[in-house]
Amino acid sequence: MIVLRNLVKRYGAVTAVDGLNLEIRSGEVVALLGPNGAGKSTTIDLLLGLARPDEGSATLFGMPPATAIARGKVGALLQSGGLLPDLTVAEIVELTASLHGKARPVPEVLRRAGIADLAKRRIAGLSGGQQQRVRFAMALVADPELIVLDEPTTGLDPEARRAFWSAMHEETAQGRTVLFATHYLDEADAYADRIVFMRAGKVVADGTASQIKGLAAGRTIRATLPGADLAALAALPGVDQAEGRGEAVLLTCHDSAAALRALLAATDARDIEVTGRGLEDAFVALTLEGAAA
Amino acid sequence: MNTTYLRMEVRRLLRNRRVLIFSMLMPAILLLIFGGLNKDQEIGGVSATAYLMVSLGIFGSMSTAIGGGGSIAVERGIGWNRQLRLTPLRPGRYVAIKVMLSLLMTLPPLLIVYVLGAVALDVRLPAGTWALVALGSWLGALPFAALGVVVGYVAKPDSVQQVSGLLYMLLAAFGGLWVPVETMPRLMRDVAELTPAYWVGQVARSPLFHGSLGVHAVLVLLGWTVALALVALSRFRADTARA
Numbered sequence: 001m002i003v004l005r006n007l008v009k010r011y012g013a014v015t016a017v018d019g020l021n022l023e024i025r026s027g028e029v030v031a032l033l034g035p036n037g038a039g040k041s042t043t044i045d046l047l048l049g050l051a052r053p054d055e056g057s058a059t060l061f062g063m064p065p066a067t068a069i070a071r072g073k074v075g076a077l078l079q080s081g082g083l084l085p086d087l088t089v090a091e092i093v094e095l096t097a098s099l100h101g102k103a104r105p106v107p108e109v110l111r112r113a114g115i116a117d118l119a120k121r122r123i124a125g126l127s128g129g130q131q132q133r134v135r136f137a138m139a140l141v142a143d144p145e146l147i148v149l150d151e152p153t154t155g156l157d158p159e160a161r162r163a164f165w166s167a168m169h170e171e172t173a174q175g176r177t178v179l180f181a182t183h184y185l186d187e188a189d190a191y192a193d194r195i196v197f198m199r200a201g202k203v204v205a206d207g208t209a210s211q212i213k214g215l216a217a218g219r220t221i222r223a224t225l226p227g228a229d230l231a232a233l234a235a236l237p238g239v240d241q242a243e244g245r246g247e248a249v250l251l252t253c254h255d256s257a258a259a260l261r262a263l264l265a266a267t268d269a270r271d272i273e274v275t276g277r278g279l280e281d282a283f284v285a286l287t288l289e290g291a292a293a
Numbered sequence: 294m295n296t297t298y299l300r301m302e303v304r305r306l307l308r309n310r311r312v313l314i315f316s317m318l319m320p321a322i323l324l325l326i327f328g329g330l331n332k333d334q335e336i337g338g339v340s341a342t343a344y345l346m347v348s349l350g351i352f353g354s355m356s357t358a359i360g361g362g363g364s365i366a367v368e369r370g371i372g373w374n375r376q377l378r379l380t381p382l383r384p385g386r387y388v389a390i391k392v393m394l395s396l397l398m399t400l401p402p403l404l405i406v407y408v409l410g411a412v413a414l415d416v417r418l419p420a421g422t423w424a425l426v427a428l429g430s431w432l433g434a435l436p437f438a439a440l441g442v443v444v445g446y447v448a449k450p451d452s453v454q455q456v457s458g459l460l461y462m463l464l465a466a467f468g469g470l471w472v473p474v475e476t477m478p479r480l481m482r483d484v485a486e487l488t489p490a491y492w493v494g495q496v497a498r499s500p501l502f503h504g505s506l507g508v509h510a511v512l513v514l515l516g517w518t519v520a521l522a523l524v525a526l527s528r529f530r531a532d533t534a535r536a
Contacts, residue, residue, distance in 0.1 A: 050378060070381040081379065082372030086305045098297035099380040138376070 001026045001146060001177055002047060006056035009042050009201075016042040018201035019056070024179060026145075029172050031192035032181040035287050039201040040181040041079065044150045047179075048076055060146065068146075072100045075144035077135045077152050085124035089115055092123060093137050100142035112170070113137035114163050128155040136164065140171065147171065149180040153187065165191055185279045197286055204286055213282050219256040220277065223269035225249050236262040295386065302394045316360070316398065317405040320353030323471070324406055328414045336473050339501045343418060344473060346410035347498050350430050352470045353402030355490060356461040358434040361395030362441020362525075363453040369532075370450025388442055388529055395438035396431070403430055418501070425500040433493035433514060437461075439521035440489075446528040464490040489517040 002024040009017040017039045024030050032040050045051040047058045049065030060068035068074050083092060090106060097103035110116045113136045123131065132155060139147055152168075153161045168191065172178050182188055188195050189209045197205035197212060205212050218240070226247045233242035238255030239262075249269075253259040256274055263269050306313060327345050334341035365388075368374060377387060407427065410416040418426070441457065448456045465471050467481075468490025474482055485491040495510035 048379065050375060069379060070383075072381055074379070076379045078372075078375060078379070080372045081376035082368070082370075083376065084305065084368070084373055085371075086308050087301060091301055091304070095297055095301050096380060098295055099377075099382045101381070135376075139379075142380075 001028075001061060002179065003059045003062075004043070004047060004056070005058075007043070007046055007053050007058060008055035009039075009046055009051060010054050015201055017046060017053075020198075020201065020203060022196060022203060022206075024177065026177055027175055028194055029178045029192050030180075030194045030196060031188035032179060032196050032198060033183070033185070033188045033283070034198035035283075036183065038198040040198055041150055042201075043198070044076075044078070044148060044179075044181055048074070048078075048148060050078075072102060072142045073144055074146045074148065075139035075142055076148040076150075077132075077139045078150050079154065081135060083123045083131060083134060086122060088120050088122055089126070089134055089137075090119040092134065093141055096138040097141045102143065103141050104143050106141065109137045109141045112140060112167055114167060129157065129160045132156060133160075133164065136167070144176070146177045146179070149178070151181055151183070153182070153184065161187075185283055189279050197283075199287060205282075209279060213277065213279050215282050215286065218252065218254045218277065220275050221251040221253060221256060221259060221263065222271075222273045222275070223249055223251075223263065224271040225267055225269045228267070232266075233263075236266065238262070295382070295390070298382075298390050299393060302390065303397065306394070306398065312360070313398075313401060316353065316357040316402045319356065320349045320402050320406050321409055323352065324349045324409055325413065327471070328410070332414070336475050337502065339498075340416065341473075342410065342414040343416045343501055344498060346406060346414065346416050347426050347430065347501065348470045348473070348494055350403045350406040350410075350426075351433060351490070351493050351497055352461075352465050353406055354399035354430055354434040355437045355464065355470070355493065356457075357399045357402055358395045358437035359441040359444060359457045359461050360454075361398050361438060362391060362443070362445040363448065363457045365391060365442060365445025366448045366450045366453040369445075384529065388525070391442060391445070392435075392438045395441055396434060399431060399434045403427060419504070422500045422504055425504075425506060426497055429497035429500070429506055430493070433496055436489050436493075436514065436518040436521045439518065439525045442525035443521065443528050446525075446532050464488055469494055489514065489521070492517060 004020055004022040007017050007020040020043060032043065034040055042051065046053050047065060049069065058065055061073055090110065093109060094106050097106055107116065110119055113133045115130065115133045115137060118126065118130060123134065132152065136152065153164055156164060193208065195207065195209055195212050196203055205215055224247050228244065228249045230242045230244055233239060233249060233251060236259055238253050238258035239251050240254055241252040243250045251259060324346060328342045331341040331345060336344045444453060444457050467484055468488035469477065469485045470490055474485050474491065477485065492510050492514040496506055496514050499505065499507040499510060
């Protein structure tokens, strides 16, 4: 459905997208995750045909992006997409609907986006979060097969974020394909079937949320151990790294069971906690990996 | 043709009354001043008030048409063009809608100038002459609508008003819309002939002199329309390609 091959996009001396390959199949809900400046927005611009790649190609439904958009197969919500301030919510969605050959009824779409009560309000008087939901309604109105969202919940409060994703969930239940860029880990974890992790213009990890978490494999042991010999702890079986935190020590382990047995046998450690690592650790690990290289 | 878009644009226009009122205010005030000063005068055998009325009607429609395309710059500035690129609307259609809107916008200033001319300055013309004058002035706004599109793609959103303002002032001053070309020195008249404003004037004023449109002036104006439309097209293509 979406095929990106060897995409390269440079802005002056900066290479925003650097040889990116990505394939997204019909019905998938994919999160494009990565730190700021990873090239997420540029990738979205390229796959929508809003920017031209310096190398490589982007196709949607086997067509050039502009053709797929012209056929009304794609709905998108962009950070940079502006709205006409002097139209009302209902008018701007009706206008968008009229530009597409086929469209869903405007009242239904407004309800879906949670802005039915704002229908007669002018865009100029809306909050950033409300405008974001207007963009969402505009992306849905053509009943597209593919929905592309660039950081859709930026600027929304937690309640609005939840409402946005529950509306999104109903849309994807109908078998739509969704690609959304985000830097909110919890959103990627909760709503995507698949997470594509980008860093410095490349895909550095691609899989389900649990596969991505697995990349930052292992567990952390935390224990109280006054006067610990950190070098000796780091040398224990299964331990990668030992850090001191006042009276406590923090052991990063690839084999926590072996580390635990050795720790109990060799020391007087108490208050022992073992924790698995989350998506956040994976995020940090994947981001730092690049910074060190 | 997408009539919904045009309808929405008209609604926006009616909501922005400032633009609408300003488009009528300038030519109306200038007509009352210049017309009042030259009452009972004649220019080339034609009443000076009728002459000035037609010229200032053109000034109103020209300035409005140039400003109409300027809205493209503002909409590019807020990112509306990116939003439109997510729809099947072909960019050429967008420009066509803007040109049509510009032509619609020129009607109020033309109307106010003709009403003021007839009521306040006692301009009396045969019905056929009125019709030809109005038609020439209205369609004569086409090259300026194209010029407005050029400005819309070249100017920055925060300076577009000043750019289009300067443009129509220069065109009006040097094209003989404020000061009749007949009273200009030789050199100024030669300069005037280089502006499209002069040729719209020649087209729209010719019915005052001989009851019909001058063929030569119509052809020159047509040339200007084609040339400016081509420039607009190339600016617009460059903008779309830059992506």
